[in-house]
Amino acid sequence: MTHEKMILAVITINGEAVAGGAPIFVCRTKEEMERIAANLEAILDGIAHELSDGLLVIVKH
């Protein structure tokens, strides 16, 4: 089953800014956030989109 046009994961350095249904990865640094996002991008076959500074979401199109 593929979930398209859905937020598959949230990666952030600001844990208070997010909550909700998708898996959330709270990171300590921006570098860590980018590394995790790059891995998730490849694993989930989705695109990492930046919503604001320090907040990324993975969506499959």
Place this chain on the structure above:
Amino acid sequence: MNEYTFPILYGVAVGVLTRLYLLRTDYRQYPTYLHGRTIHIALGAIAAGLGTVAVPAIMEKEFAAITFLALAASQFRDVRNMERNTLNELDQYELVPRGKTYIEGIAIVFEGRNYLVIFVSFLSTLFYLVWNVWAALAASAIGMMVARRFMSGSRLKDIADVKYVKPHFEGAGLYVDNIYIMNIGLPARREEILRYGMGFILTPKNFNARTTIANLGQRQAILHDVSTALGIYRDSGTPALVPLAKRDLNDGRVGIFILPQVEDIEKAKAVIENVPVLESAIRMPGERRWKRRGGSGDDA
């Protein structure tokens, strides 16, 4: 051997030659394979036979035979289905798919060309039987030229101007000129995109063209053609590296973002300019006749 033998042989030969003439493997990479070609040459031979025997049948007052022509024409509709199915299946495994509109366009062309073969064969045999072989030769040459003209539709450069623009980022947003393409979250991906990406702006030459290039199928065809001709910096599992075409809602310009492996701006521009305008994408709102109040129905 009777008086029809040579005219029929001649008509069939000319028909098959016409099919071969129209069947080219070019940058669209289709039909590339021997078997694909065999199918089309065989069908071309059948079409040529049909067109040819119609003439002696009329002359012998065998009108029942003519009705078989109509029956045969329905066979060629299957050509279209065959092409559509094959290309649809293949499309799932393309890095940049052709899109349904392009596939439909190709399928229509394959069907149409068989009818052109029938037409050329019919004319050639008719001229052979009514006059002589020289008249038939002339008719074949003219027929082939007409078929050739029918074959080539217009190109993108006829309806739009193409201009190179370097893509740039504003925050996470990727832009070609002022047209927003997509949001890229990872800095590493942004670097790749700036390194390999190219942007082009299509400016429609008139209102009809504006609607035609807005068609999603037409845009996909452009992306597919460029990616086939120049390669693509992409693989499965890298969904962020995707060529896209987006539209400026204000003036109908289309921003094309591509990731070619051959970094040659002039070549890319030439390829885009030569993308065929898809029959199914052509819209002509300007052709509508307006019935103005009190007016007599002038063109808009």
